[in-house]
Amino acid sequence: MTLTVAVLMGGISAEREVSLTSGKACSEALRTEGFDVHDIDVTKDVNKLIADLTACKPAVVFNALHGRFGEDGCIQGLMNLLGLTYTHTGVLGSSLAMDKERAKAMVATAGVRIPESKAVELEQLARGDDPLPRPFVVKPMREGSSVGVHILQDGDNRVLTKANFSNAELALMAERYIPGRELTVTVMNDKALTVTELVPKEGFYNYEAKYSDGLTEHMVPAQIPQEVFDEALRFAEIAHKTLDCRHISRSDFRYDDTPDGDGKLYYLETNTQPGMTPLSLVPEQAEYQGMPFPKLCRWLIEQALVAREVS
Missing domain, CATH: 3.30.470.20 (ATP-grasp fold, B domain)
Structure with a gap:
């Protein structure tokens, strides 16, 4: 019997376009491995997402989402509520x-x-009040793919304000630059x-x-x-x-x-939820160890099924 897989891609984070690329690459790979694959473009419409999942009745959901909602435990919690088996890390580890x-x-x-770091308020940065000795890095506390990352060097006259970050990125941390x-x-x-x-x-x-x-x-x-x-x-x-x-x-x-x-x-x-694009690092390292990209995608499906059996 052909196994049905739903591939979640897109999402609502700053990494939406990368997720679409990841998802399409994984879909193609899974089709070559013989799965019945359904692509689902995830948006803010949760009711549509649930309807799409209900319609295709997947044995496994392949999570190709990146960033907020897809990588922080939110989508994982929804999958748990729906009783669906899914790839990658669960709610606790994701969050x-x-x-x-x-x-x-x-x-x-x-x-x-680890390098020294601390939470920092945007108002402090806007005043030019350095939270750490320079050079230091400012990054969103809960974003991926280096979204919103800034390095402040000695002599750098930049002042970081709200214009340097999206609204989703305003929980910030300063970290000693290594x-x-x-x-x-x-x-x-x-x-x-x-x-x-x-x-x-x-x-x-x-x-x-x-x-x-x-x-x-x-x-x-x-x-x-x-x-x-x-x-x-x-x-x-x-x-x-x-x-x-x-x-x-x-x-x-x-x-x-x-x-x-x-x-x-x-x-x-x-x-x-590491990237699964043609330029991504995880597929490259798996290939180096002798596992081609389609086999890596299949392996993730198989691991999800194993996790379901032992849970």
Whole structure:
């Protein structure tokens, strides 16, 4: 019997367009694997979403949503209420990982190194009152894909105001800027795959660099000291377990290898709904480990079914 899968994509976050790309790629891959796939473009109309799901009666819902509503426990809670089996992390892990400050505090208690950070009010930034010594990073507490991230360097005359952020991003945090190299690690079922270094052609690894072809070089595996490589794998596995992640996650790090730096690795955040676009890092690391993209999508469906059986 052909298994019916509903792929949720789009959504209402700042990452809507990326989610549509992820969702369409996953739909195509799942069709090649023989599933009966139904694409569902998620909007603010929850009644329509429920009607679409009721109409196709999926055995599994493949969650390809990113950002708010799709990655913060909201859609997961709705799936639970509807009694539907779904991929990726559940309600608790999704909500924990989406809150950067709480996630960092939790993984720090498990022995993972984090940079100093604190919650900050927009009014404080607008006054030019620095919450941390420069350089520091300002980022939304509960957004993904580097949406709304700003780095304030020494001598930077910018003043951040409401115009620099969407209304959804006004819960902000300031974090000590870690110079050096950008690293990321995928974890599948508690096992880290490898370490990728991300080298933007210019600036930092922001939203444009993530989703524009040719703007960032992906080095798989990262050419870093073995002890740092191993620590990145270990930190990612700790974060995955500590934050109650399920099936798959991707954790991001900074490695300070600058001449005046401390040579240490720092955890930044964990993504429970990592991108599944042609430029995305999780499919790239899975491919490096011998799992082609269609097989990765099938694996996520299979893991959701296993989770249903044991729950």
